[in-house]
Every structure is written in structure tokens, then in C-alpha cells.
Amino acid sequence: MSRDGSNWMAVDWSEGRLRIWVIGADGEVAAREEADVGGETGYEAVLGPLIAHHLDDDSETDILIAGDPAGPEGWRAPELRAVPCRPPEAGDVTPVEARDGRMRVSLVTGIRQETPAGLMLSDAVRVRGFLALNDTFDGVLCLTGMRTRWVHISAGEIVSFQSHLTGDLVRQTLAGLGVSGQPGQGMGEAVSDALSRPESLAARLGSIEAAHRLGRAPEADVLNEVWGLFLGLELAGARPYWLGQRVALVGSGTRMEAYRSAMSAQGVLLETGEEEDTILAGFRAIRG
Amino acid sequence: MSRDGSNWMAVDWSEGRLRIWVIGADGEVAAREEADVGGETGYEAVLGPLIAHHLDDDSETDILIAGDPAGPEGWRAPELRAVPCRPPEAGDVTPVEARDGRMRVSLVTGIRQETPAGLMLSDAVRVRGFLALNDTFDGVLCLTGMRTRWVHISAGEIVSFQSHLTGDLVRQTLAGLGVSGQPGQGMGEAVSDALSRPESLAARLGSIEAAHRLGRAPEADVLNEVWGLFLGLELAGARPYWLGQRVALVGSGTRMEAYRSAMSAQGVLLETGEEEDTILAGFRAIRG
Numbered sequence: 001m002s003r004d005g006s007n008w009m010a011v012d013w014s015e016g017r018l019r020i021w022v023i024g025a026d027g028e029v030a031a032r033e034e035a036d037v038g039g040e041t042g043y044e045a046v047l048g049p050l051i052a053h054h055l056d057d058d059s060e061t062d063i064l065i066a067g068d069p070a071g072p073e074g075w076r077a078p079e080l081r082a083v084p085c086r087p088p089e090a091g092d093v094t095p096v097e098a099r100d101g102r103m104r105v106s107l108v109t110g111i112r113q114e115t116p117a118g119l120m121l122s123d124a125v126r127v128r129g130f131l132a133l134n135d136t137f138d139g140v141l142c143l144t145g146m147r148t149r150w151v152h153i154s155a156g157e158i159v160s161f162q163s164h165l166t167g168d169l170v171r172q173t174l175a176g177l178g179v180s181g182q183p184g185q186g187m188g189e190a191v192s193d194a195l196s197r198p199e200s201l202a203a204r205l206g207s208i209e210a211a212h213r214l215g216r217a218p219e220a221d222v223l224n225e226v227w228g229l230f231l232g233l234e235l236a237g238a239r240p241y242w243l244g245q246r247v248a249l250v251g252s253g254t255r256m257e258a259y260r261s262a263m264s265a266q267g268v269l270l271e272t273g274e275e276e277d278t279i280l281a282g283f284r285a286i287r288g
Numbered sequence: 289m290s291r292d293g294s295n296w297m298a299v300d301w302s303e304g305r306l307r308i309w310v311i312g313a314d315g316e317v318a319a320r321e322e323a324d325v326g327g328e329t330g331y332e333a334v335l336g337p338l339i340a341h342h343l344d345d346d347s348e349t350d351i352l353i354a355g356d357p358a359g360p361e362g363w364r365a366p367e368l369r370a371v372p373c374r375p376p377e378a379g380d381v382t383p384v385e386a387r388d389g390r391m392r393v394s395l396v397t398g399i400r401q402e403t404p405a406g407l408m409l410s411d412a413v414r415v416r417g418f419l420a421l422n423d424t425f426d427g428v429l430c431l432t433g434m435r436t437r438w439v440h441i442s443a444g445e446i447v448s449f450q451s452h453l454t455g456d457l458v459r460q461t462l463a464g465l466g467v468s469g470q471p472g473q474g475m476g477e478a479v480s481d482a483l484s485r486p487e488s489l490a491a492r493l494g495s496i497e498a499a500h501r502l503g504r505a506p507e508a509d510v511l512n513e514v515w516g517l518f519l520g521l522e523l524a525g526a527r528p529y530w531l532g533q534r535v536a537l538v539g540s541g542t543r544m545e546a547y548r549s550a551m552s553a554q555g556v557l558l559e560t561g562e563e564e565d566t567i568l569a570g571f572r573a574i575r576g
Binding site: 113201 | 400401404405406407435450451452453454456457460461463464485486487488489490491492493494495496497498499501502504505518521522524525526527
């Protein structure tokens with residue numbers, strides 16, 4: 001056990017953000033660290049300074065990492081398992097050699113799909129976590145994020161999944177329009193318009209930009225329109241994943257709320273999973 | 289007439305790029321200047337240093353500017369005319385007061401549309417230029433750019449227009465995927481897929497990203513897929529503008545080629561206009 005009472009760490013490295021949970025001897029979260037690491041790679045060089053004060057000089061600390069394949073510069077990539085398959089479970093990890101002898105690092109096994117091409121790394125932990133908390137769940141998980149993943153679960157296996165770049169497209173489009181912030185309550189119309197006429201997306205964006213520049217659309221309207229259009233486009237494309245399905249939504253904050261509100265308006269009955277609880281349940285199950 | 293034989297300048301300020309043509313006493317282009325000015329505003333502060341060596345200390349030089357409404361910090365915005373209307377013609381300019389007494393600046397009148405909201409500034413010059421070169425044209429102009437504009441022309445008037453943020457979406461998406469370059473010949477399938485299933489856009493992008501990260505899609509495939517999908521989406525949304533219409537395409541380089549190839553594959557017979565010729569014809573007609 002290390003100096004400050006921790007005995008292992010869970011690390012989620014995804015979407016340019018590094019989240020670290022230090023788990024104490026009682027199994028509870030003893031400390032959290034978080035950092036935006038952008039496109040930086042090199043797990044150990046980036047991770048080391050963030051966790052140094054949680055390491056014990058006289059013993060090794062287990063570090064379980066789920067994350068971006070662009071990251072492990074100098075480390076081997078995590079193993080990948082092809083669908084259909086169970087999400088990673090106890091012991092499904094790849095040990096890697098850390099230069100710092102106080103770190104005993106393992107990478108969580110990821111999930112890949114042949115056709116259409118798909119890759120899940122940190123989201124594989126979320127799937128495991130959701131099933132750990134809801135062990136009889138059969139249906140579709142919607143894991144919201146910069147890339148949102150729709151995951152068909154049947155009899156404890158991942159049958160298929162599909163990633164949508166919606167969060168990224170929204171962020172980039174808003175940056176291009178010089179607008180920032182979170183959507184409010186008024187995006188319902190844009191969602192349903194994009195669901196029924198997805199082909200109008202680029203034209204609708206052209207119009208909202210013009211309206212904004214002509215002083216006829218305040219930032220709140222731009223946010224609702226951009227979020228609503230891209231969410232509607234995603235829901236149109238993901239229809240087979242939610243229409244008539246049992247759907248559980250995992251996420252946090254405004255983005256999760258936007259998905260919840262958009263799907264509810266389409267009559268989808270949703271279960272929900274809190275993001276951090278789900279991630280930690282996943283890491284705990286994989287650590288065994 | 290100024291020192292180096294120039295007697296007026298045409299300035300196109302759009303999409304974060306400043307293009308300046310110095311027109312000599314013989315009416316021909318005597319010099320060109322070009323600069324990426326990003327989101328910079330303040331016409332005079334940015335423009336001044338780029339043209340200083342073309343100005344005459346003893347006389348005023350006419351400078352005709354068409355451009356971005358975010359730009360004229362300290363200058364009044366150009367006038368706007370609502371469709372249906374003719375594109376700006378001789379004398380349709382707004383004089384503005386330059387601090388530098390050697391510059392006699394005029395902003396070209398822009399075009400706006402109420403519903404759907406639309407705004408054309410430098411593209412209004414392109415419309416005028418195309419009609420100056422093709423005075424009996426009735427049909428649709430497709431002005432390619434970071435924002436592509438489809439413009440219905442009838443009897444010399446702009447009847448309606450629609451901007452699509454396609455170029456921007458492509459650029460941002462490729463940046464997010466860490467890929468750069470120009471599309472090649474292989475984007476036809478992505479174009480027709482997006483035309484028939486526009487709702488699949490964000491999912492297709494998710495798949496191409498995964499394929500790229502799994503080492504199964506080289507950069508050339510990513511470029512073709514991203515360009516093809518967004519072009520197909522635009523063509524699906526702009527269908528009323530090209531289906532059964534006489535269409536003329538104005539642009540340059542690879543982007544124009546991508547539009548030409550995508551539309552030709554849909555059986556659209558295209559006329560084309562070279563971008564710089566069209567812009568200069570427009571400025572000449574507006575200067576009168």
C-alpha cells in the first residue's frame with residue numbers, strides 16, 4: 001500500500017482528457033486528478049507528474065489504464081477483442097513496462113469491430129461498468145461523449161456498436177461560428193427537422209450563421225440550432241439502435257441532458273447511468 | 289495615378305483570406321497581394337501594410353473592397369440589398385473614411401435574404417462578374433468556397449440563394465481526424481451514399497476514424513470519405529438548386545474539381561467559370 005493509503009489507480013484517457021481516480025485501501029475513491037492533455041501522447045511522460053505524489057517509493061502501485069490508442073508512445077498498444085464478445089472482465093488487461101519502477105501499469109483490453117470499422121477503448125470500461133451495475137440488461141447503451149457510441153448488448157455480450165462523431169462536429173462547428181456555451185431548452189425543433197430532413201444540415205448551418213451575423217439570432221439560438229441539428233442527424237442515422245429498443249443512456253452534464261431531451265421527444269423511454277459511477281464500476285470489475 | 293502605375297485596387301476579404309489586385313492604368317492586373325488574416329478585424333490596420341508600397345503619397349488611390357462584415361472595425365458596414373434584386377453594379381458601393389489620406393475606400397454593396405437567412409458579400413461580386421461575362425445566363429450559380437453558395441439567377445436578378453457550410457465542415461473534420469490534404473478520384477461512392485442516406489453522416493465519419501486508427505484506412509481514403517460524405521450531404525440538401533437546372537460552377541483548384549466531379553456523377557451538365565477571372569470581371573463592372 002502506498003504512502004497516502006491508496007492501493008491502486010484507475011485512469012481514463014479519452015478525448016484528450018486524462019481522469020485519474022486513486023482508490024484507497026477501503027475500495028473508495030481517495031483522490032481525483034484531471035487534466036486536459038490535448039493531442040499529447042506518451043502515457044508515462046504525461047501521466048507521471050500527475051500521479052507522482054500518490055506513489056509510494058517503497059512499493060509498486062497498480063495502475064489500470066483505459067484509453068486512447070494514440071497515447072501509449074513507448075508502450076505497446078492494448079489488446080483488442082472483436083465483436084461479438086463480452087466487454088473486458090476481471091484480468092482482461094495487457095501489462096506494460098513502466099520506466100518508473102513504482103508504477104505497475106496495465107492497459108484494459110479494447111473492443112474492435114470489423115464492419116463497419118469500430119474501436120472502443122475507454123468506452124469498453126463503461127460497458128463493463130454498466131453491466132456490472134445492471135447485470136440482466138439487454139438492449140442498447142448510448143454512451144455519450146465527443147464520439148457517442150451506440151452499443152447493442154445481448155446476453156452479456158457486445159453484439160455490435162456504432163460511433164458517431166456528433167460531439168466533435170458540434171464543437172468544431174460552434175468554434176467556426178465563434179460561439180461557445182451549452183444548449184438550452186429550445187433545440188427540439190432543430191432535432192425533429194434534422195430527423196425528417198437530415199440532408200438540410202449544411203444549409204441550415206449556413207442560414208443560422210447568416211442570421212447570427214445579421215444580428216437576428218442570439219448565441220443561445222445558434223447553440224440550440226447547432227446542437228439540435230447534429231443530434232437530429234445522429235438520431236436519424238442511429239434509428240435502428242433506438243427505435244423500439246430498450247435504451248440506457250450513460251453520460252454526464254449538459255451533453256447527456258441534450259441526448260436525454262432529444263430522445264425523450266422522440267418517445268424513447270430511457271434508463272440512465274451516471275458516468276463516473278459507471279466508469280468506476282467498470283474498472284473495479286476489470287481489476288477483479 | 290500612383291507611383292507604380294496603378295490606378296485602383298480590388299480587394300476580396302473573405303474566409304480569413306485577403307486578396308488584393310492592383311489594377312494598372314491599362315486596366316490589367318499590375319500586381320497581386322495575398323495574406324491569411326484569420327479572424328483579424330480592422331480593415332485599415334490589416335490592409336494598410338499590405339498595400340502601402342502601391343500607394344502614391346501625392347494622390348488618392350481608389351480601393352474597392354468586398355468582404356467580411358466582421359471586418360470593418362472602425363468603418364461602417366457595407367450596405368445590403370434584399371433579394372430578389374440585381375447583384376451590385378456600377379456605383380453600388382458605400383464610401384468609408386480611411387485614416388490614411390492616400391486611400392479612397394469603398395465597400396461593395398452586399399446581398400441579404402430574409403428567409404432562410406442569408407448574407408453574401410464577396411460572393412455578390414462573383415455573381416456580378418459571372419453575369420458580366422455571361423450576360424444572358426439564366427439558371428443556378430454554384431459558388432464554391434468554405435461556404436458554398438447556390439444562387440438562383442433569373443433575368444439578371446438574384447432570386448434566392450442558399451449557403452452551405454460544407455467547406456468549413458470538411459476542414460474542421462479533417463483537422464479533428466489529424467488528416468490533411470486534398471481528395472483524389474475515389475470519392476464517388478461516398479458522395480452517392482450520402483446522397484441516398486444523408487442521415488448516416490456522423491456514423492460514417494465514426495467508422496472512417498476507427499478504420500484509420502486501426503490502420504485499415506490510409507489518409508487518401510479518409511480524405512475521399514470525408515469530402516465525399518459532406519459533398520453528398522450538400523448535394524442532397526441542394527437538390528432543388530441543381531436537379532433539372534442549368535448550373536454554372538465558379539471556383540478554383542481542388543475544391544472546384546471535387547464539386548465538378550460529384551455533380552457530373554449525378555448527371556448534371558455544368559458550365560464553369562474561373563474564379564479569379566470572375567471576381568475581376570465583377571470588380572470591373574462595379575467600378576464602372
